[in-house]
Amino acid sequence: MAASIALRLEFGGGAELLFDGVREHQVTLPSQSEPWDMKQLLVWIKGNLLKERPELFVQGETVRPGILVLINEADWELMGALTYQLQDQDNVVFISTLHGG
Amino acid sequence: MCQVDAEYNDKLDARSPPSGCFRDYFVHKFRAMLGKNRLIFPGEKVLLAVSGGSSSCSMLAQVQQGLSKDAPKKLRFFPGIVHVDEGGVTGQSAEERRRTVAQLESIFRATGFRFYIVPLEEVFCLPGHVLGASCAPPPGSQGDYKAAVDRFIQSTRVGGGSAPSRQGQEEDSSVREAQNLLCQLDTEDPPSGTLTVDPQLTGALQKLFNSVKSLTAKDDLLLTLRQHLVVHTARTQGYSMVMMGDSCSRLAVKLLSNICQGRGASLATDTGFCDCRYGDVGIVRPMRDYSSKEIAFYNRMFGVPSLFIPGLDTKSPDKASIQRLAESFVTRLQADFPSTVSTIYRTSEKLQTAGGSRSADAEPTAKCLLCLCALDTRQAEASAFHATLVSEKLSQKRTPESCPADRPPDGQSCASAGGRCCSSRSPTPTDLKSLLCYSCRLTVQDMTATEFLPPYIVSEAERRMRRSQMEEEIAEFLLPEDDTEEVA
Numbered sequence: 324m325a326a327s328i329a330l331r332l333e334f335g336g337g338a339e340l341l342f343d344g345v346r347e348h349q350v351t352l353p354s355q356s357e358p359w360d361m362k363q364l365l366v367w368i369k370g371n372l373l374k375e376r377p378e379l380f381v382q383g384e385t386v387r388p389g390i391l392v393l394i395n396e397a398d399w400e401l402m403g404a405l406t407y408q409l410q411d412q413d414n415v416v417f418i419s420t421l422h423g424g
Numbered sequence: 425m426c427q428v429d430a431e432y433n434d435k436l437d438a439r440s441p442p443s444g445c446f447r448d449y450f451v452h453k454f455r456a457m458l459g460k461n462r463l464i465f466p467g468e469k470v471l472l473a474v475s476g477g478s479s480s481c482s483m484l485a486q487v488q489q490g491l492s493k494d495a496p497k498k499l500r501f502f503p504g505i506v507h508v509d510e511g512g513v514t515g516q517s518a519e520e521r522r523r524t525v526a527q528l529e530s531i532f533r534a535t536g537f538r539f540y541i542v543p544l545e546e547v548f549c550l551p552g553h554v555l556g557a558s559c560a561p562p563p564g565s566q567g568d569y570k571a572a573v574d575r576f577i578q579s580t581r582v583g584g585g586s587a588p589s590r591q592g593q594e595e596d597s598s599v600r601e602a603q604n605l606l607c608q609l610d611t612e613d614p615p616s617g618t619l620t621v622d623p624q625l626t627g628a629l630q631k632l633f634n635s636v637k638s639l640t641a642k643d644d645l646l647l648t649l650r651q652h653l654v655v656h657t658a659r660t661q662g663y664s665m666v667m668m669g670d671s672c673s674r675l676a677v678k679l680l681s682n683i684c685q686g687r688g689a690s691l692a693t694d695t696g697f698c699d700c701r702y703g704d705v706g707i708v709r710p711m712r713d714y715s716s717k718e719i720a721f722y723n724r725m726f727g728v729p730s731l732f733i734p735g736l737d738t739k740s741p742d743k744a745s746i747q748r749l750a751e752s753f754v755t756r757l758q759a760d761f762p763s764t765v766s767t768i769y770r771t772s773e774k775l776q777t778a779g780g781s782r783s784a785d786a787e788p789t790a791k792c793l794l795c796l797c798a799l800d801t802r803q804a805e806a807s808a809f810h811a812t813l814v815s816e817k818l819s820q821k822r823t824p825e826s827c828p829a830d831r832p833p834d835g836q837s838c839a840s841a842g843g844r845c846c847s848s849r850s851p852t853p854t855d856l857k858s859l860l861c862y863s864c865r866l867t868v869q870d871m872t873a874t875e876f877l878p879p880y881i882v883s884e885a886e887r888r889m890r891r892s893q894m895e896e897e898i899a900e901f902l903l904p905e906d907d908t909e910e911v912a
Contacts, residue, residue: 335724335732336478336720336732337732337734337738339732340732340734340738340739376739379739388752388755388756388758388759389716389755391717391720391721393721393724396724396725398721416724418720418724420478420673420716420717420719420720421716421751421755
């Protein structure tokens with residue numbers, strides 16, 4: 324049984340528009356039998372935090388192309404992208420690079 | 425984010441990622457881009473067009489860092505900042521606009537540069553000569569650039585204190601440079617946060633954009649108006665160069681969407697490093713080597729402040745406009761094939777305008793009214809353009825009103841330069857067509873009514889039409905250009 328995990332989520336670059344304009348979220352993921360990974364986190368965000376237009380954030384199983392994901396200030400691709408297993412007090416940042424310039 | 429380090433280390437120390445070499449690489453690219461294209465002469469005044477987004481704020485931070493005292497080999501130009509507030513078009517409330525402007529002001533004030541925040545409504549106050557491209561002074565050759573740099577360095581080293589020690593000389597030069605910069609700093613306060621915009625102008629702007637049906641045309645029109653406003657600000661405030669913050673990814677998308685819109689002839693000017701279509705004001709794009717991912721990382725790691733300002737196509741679906749479609753195409757392809765953007769970018773680097781210097785001397789009437797690129801619509805009978813015209817004619821029902829019979833009475837044609845013509849009707853789309861390039865024609869065609877166009881466009885259009893009418897009338901009296909006989 325994995326304990327519940329506290330995470331800090333941040334949204335930037337315009338992604339916050341889909342979350343009612345709130346950029347920072349302190350969330351606690353409920354405990355479950357397997358450790359949480361990024362794929363499950365995305366599903367959780369889509370179900371619990373995302374307020375509108377899910378297709379602008381999540382595409383299929385992964386984030387929409389153009390949205391940068393940083394886990395503890397490092398590119399998530401270095402950590403395994405969707406398969407990365409979340410740990411307590413991790414900081415996950417979603418930055419949309421599609422807007423602005 | 426240093427991928428080199430990650431390759432060599434199995435376990436990435438996530439708490440403190442190595443950022444030193446990334447920072448050096450990022451800064452170096454900016455300097456190299458400016459240094460390679462020796463277009464910005466020392467002492468020149470350069471206007472930075474900052475939209476508030478990540479790319480332009482990153483550019484601002486680079487310039488700020490490059491001009492700071494402890495930078496090795498400081499940059500040598502004098503910057504100003506301009507921001508065009510487009511809240512009137514994107515439907516933001518006055519309160520939201522004020523808030524955004526206040527946030528931007530605090531960012532700009534922290535840099536210490538002179539800044540101008542211009543609401544888009546000011547396009548209704550622009551003078552007509554914004555669209556008349558004046559002849560540019562010829563860009564300096566390499567020899568000129570080196571000489572200019574030497575002169576600049578000399579002027580900062582000249583002065584008292586002929587101390588033989590190198591340290592003394594450096595101190596003097598830094599004092600002198602500080603004095604130079606102080607003279608450039610304006611002592612009057614820039615206007616404060618209350619952005620007073622005439623609600624009538626906001627209404628006029630909204631009417632203009634509501635008369636445009638498709639999002640593609642709206643985007644195009646917005647870009648054109650914004651650029652005119654920025655160039656006008658540069659001209660009136662004495663800036664000879666404008667720096668835009670277009671990143672590599674953005675330019676790749678722009679390249680593709682421009683081709684789709686029919687702007688293929690002006691690809692080189694639209695996406696190249698230097699855009700000289702406005703003659704006296706040159707537009708450069710120093711950020712064109714950075715992908716949006718790099719910029720986002722840099723901003724995040726080094727705390728570069730930026731804002732998110734909603735635009736016309738925020739939250740719009742993928743197929744809402746050509747620009748959005750191109751963007752989603754490129755970004756999706758990039759996710760699977762990371763070399764997409766750089767391939768498109770490298771291709772765009774190879775584009776050059778054929779006969780570039782010739783177009784700078786061309787008659788103003790041979791340039792498009794809106795985008796100031798060379799008119800590409802005077803093609804021969806056997807061209808693709810002619811074929812589009814023919815098919816357009818055939819697929820429309822010809823009604824008697826659409827015949828171009830409504831010309832002003834010839835007896836009253838005012839040939840005096842700049843004189844107000846007696847006809848007070850605004851140019852119809854048919855009239856404007858002859859003055860526009862292919863893609864600007866499509867944009868104007870998309871408008872339900874052209875009377876909402878800002879006055880400066882209308883007056884410039886009228887002026888050019890009058891001029892071409894006059895030329896037609898006196899054509900038979902003009903000597904042909906290749907006639908070498910002397911008139912007795």
